[in-house]
Amino acid sequence: MQASFKTTCCYCGVGCGIVVHKDRQGKLHVEGDKTHPVNKGMLCSKGMNLHYTVMDTSDRLLYPEMRYHRNLPRQRVTWDQALERTAAVFASIIKKHGPDAVAFYASGQCLTEEYYVVNKLIKGFIGSNNIDTNSRLCMSSAVAAYKLALGEDAVPGTYDDIELADCIFVAGANPAWCHPILWRRVEAAKAANPALKIIVSDPRVTQSCATADLHLQVNPGTDIVLHHAIGRALITAGHTSSSFIKEHTNGFDKYKDTVMERTVEEAAAICGISAEDIYTTADYIGNATGFMTFWTMGLNQSVVGVNKNLSLINLHLITGHIGKPGSGPFSLTGQPNAMGGREVGGLSNLLPAHRVLSNPQHRKEVQEFWGGTELSDKPGLTATEMFRAMHDGSLKAIWIMCTNPLVSLPDVRFAEAGLLKTKFVVVQEISNKPETLRFADVILPAAAWTEKEGTMTNAERRISYLSKLTDAPGEALPDAEIICRFAQKMGYHGFDYTNMSEIYEEHCRLTAGTNIDISGLNYQTLQEQRSVQWPYHSGKSTPRLFEDRQFFTADGKAVIHSFEDANKSEQLSKDLPLILTTGRIRDQWHTMSKTGKVSKLKQHISSAYLEIHPEDARQRGIQADDIVTIHNGRGQVRVKAQLSDTIKKGVVFLPMHWGKILNNDLHRANNLTNTLLDPISKQPDFKYSAVQVQRYRKP
Numbered sequence: 001m002q003a004s005f006k007t008t009c010c011y012c013g014v015g016c017g018i019v020v021h022k023d024r025q026g027k028l029h030v031e032g033d034k035t036h037p038v039n040k041g042m043l044c045s046k047g048m049n050l051h052y053t054v055m056d057t058s059d060r061l062l063y064p065e066m067r068y069h070r071n072l073p074r075q076r077v078t079w080d081q082a083l084e085r086t087a088a089v090f091a092s093i094i095k096k097h098g099p100d101a102v103a104f105y106a107s108g109q110c111l112t113e114e115y116y117v118v119n120k121l122i123k124g125f126i127g128s129n130n131i132d133t134n135s136r137l138c139m140s141s142a143v144a145a146y147k148l149a150l151g152e153d154a155v156p157g158t159y160d161d162i163e164l165a166d167c168i169f170v171a172g173a174n175p176a177w178c179h180p181i182l183w184r185r186v187e188a189a190k191a192a193n194p195a196l197k198i199i200v201s202d203p204r205v206t207q208s209c210a211t212a213d214l215h216l217q218v219n220p221g222t223d224i225v226l227h228h229a230i231g232r233a234l235i236t237a238g239h240t241s242s243s244f245i246k247e248h249t250n251g252f253d254k255y256k257d258t259v260m261e262r263t264v265e266e267a268a269a270i271c272g273i274s275a276e277d278i279y280t281t282a283d284y285i286g287n288a289t290g291f292m293t294f295w296t297m298g299l300n301q302s303v304v305g306v307n308k309n310l311s312l313i314n315l316h317l318i319t320g321h322i323g324k325p326g327s328g329p330f331s332l333t334g335q336p337n338a339m340g341g342r343e344v345g346g347l348s349n350l351l352p353a354h355r356v357l358s359n360p361q362h363r364k365e366v367q368e369f370w371g372g373t374e375l376s377d378k379p380g381l382t383a384t385e386m387f388r389a390m391h392d393g394s395l396k397a398i399w400i401m402c403t404n405p406l407v408s409l410p411d412v413r414f415a416e417a418g419l420l421k422t423k424f425v426v427v428q429e430i431s432n433k434p435e436t437l438r439f440a441d442v443i444l445p446a447a448a449w450t451e452k453e454g455t456m457t458n459a460e461r462r463i464s465y466l467s468k469l470t471d472a473p474g475e476a477l478p479d480a481e482i483i484c485r486f487a488q489k490m491g492y493h494g495f496d497y498t499n500m501s502e503i504y505e506e507h508c509r510l511t512a513g514t515n516i517d518i519s520g521l522n523y524q525t526l527q528e529q530r531s532v533q534w535p536y537h538s539g540k541s542t543p544r545l546f547e548d549r550q551f552f553t554a555d556g557k558a559v560i561h562s563f564e565d566a567n568k569s570e571q572l573s574k575d576l577p578l579i580l581t582t583g584r585i586r587d588q589w590h591t592m593s594k595t596g597k598v599s600k601l602k603q604h605i606s607s608a609y610l611e612i613h614p615e616d617a618r619q620r621g622i623q624a625d626d627i628v629t630i631h632n633g634r635g636q637v638r639v640k641a642q643l644s645d646t647i648k649k650g651v652v653f654l655p656m657h658w659g660k661i662l663n664n665d666l667h668r669a670n671n672l673t674n675t676l677l678d679p680i681s682k683q684p685d686f687k688y689s690a691v692q693v694q695r696y697r698k699p
């Protein structure tokens, strides 16, 4: 071996530590970092094969390219030519139509330093808040709920609480496939402590159910009804903590009135489960000394996603299971650095260090720190709003970095049509595969994992450093460097960093005095300590928040919110009688631009499929492996049917990973999903779209 480097997995928000070994021929191989507190040497199938994605450069973009008309072929240009043209077009659009006529659409895969500079560029110098990321599609409902309930976007607990819990409730998530190393820790905790009770709530029987004591196979869209019923059962059984409620919360009386409106039996009928299972769940929670909840997209990706989150957090607030060992509401993230992006304020409604956009003092602090233009108080466009603004012509230019919206956005054909109408499109990418390149006027080749250094923050507020250990192919550059070069072409000052650590330390300084203070942190500390959890005061990590029972609200009390439990998703009809839900499979990640390159990862599931209940299939004359068409007014998908009684009757499932294959978009699940949004978080309702399914007959 020639050298070994420590880094962090660039897939999910679990944030596993990885050691990359580079041999004398430059070949890489990876193993789990035994010293990393998250994974303790373990890696899942995706992490274990990460080195293949870097070593195979056959699909990489190597040089900047441009074209003056989208029907013309792309031409190789220099970095200066590409960035000077982009700067000229952006400047002209901003002059003519104002700063809100341009936008940046980035990614939860960006490193914190990359997020920081692009956020600084558009908010602090261009003067618009039009920056959003694909994290909007992933965890924005959890962010809003934490802020409403706890006064801050802050996951209270730490993974080490897993081994201390004696009841774990998993809602709308399949961590056995989507957060595998976290789930291995849960499995190991269960093996060590058979008294640990695990409950999974999901309309599908997933791999995670295999470890569970109880599976609540709820009807889609009934999560709030379920959580309220559990709340009622906890109250009536005397399982609440009256001292915690009295001293540390507001809103309990109204909550009690709300949950008492429906009996557990009535709620069970709506959810499609037995009342006994709800009472058992309440008993498991009520008898626990440590109660944790984990959730992801089943709650977040909903038109009532914020309320779904709040209704689950309420179970912690009425029982006092927060801010103590083995307890806490824990939202998991699908992307490796969604948390880091929020630290720097990298969403259209945020400011750096969790400052509040509508607060004039906060805007002033940031403006003075950056020394740029006055910060706009107008929230920027969110992910789906950007693509809508392309249709009405108000958004003239978009810069897409490190994400693949023409697979991942809901109603993706609408998004595609929007991009076609947009005057100027910049795509900053590592791969020559994404569909967005077809619409790009300027293409900027970016460096990939192991080709750049920086930091990421995982789902438990843990910041880890990533080493640079290989050179990027061709002329590809780190994303942060591309943004800084562009900013300088625009004539903005404050982007002449000489290395990534300068960017990181600037970000850290800007957090001073805030709830997420990491102002003393730098690369050297991160390299020495391997990782730390924010806030980081006086050289000390903070594994667990709220141990002093002081929440980040004005009076220090958490808020128990009350609201109706109705689902507001798309209505089913005679013509569209089935609920489509979408999600991940075990060995692929997002839009497959990395995992799709690894043949080993196709051995598990090699192509898109529709999971359908045998009774729904029988009614439609569908047999196993038949080709079926799934359709609604937005589009269609054509895949093989997989009959399974592990899914609820009336519900069908499509994996979300596949995009266009050889110009055929019939595997793209988001042809069918709707653009309804949660009114607070603006997160789309990916888990509930009305569809019909038919056996496909060749014309």
Ligand code: SF4
Binding pocket: 009, 010, 011, 012, 013, 014, 015, 016, 039, 042, 043, 044, 045, 046, 047, 048, 179, 180, 181, 182
């Ligand atoms: Fe990477 Fe997530 Fe797997 Fe860990 S669990 S190795 S972070 S994909």
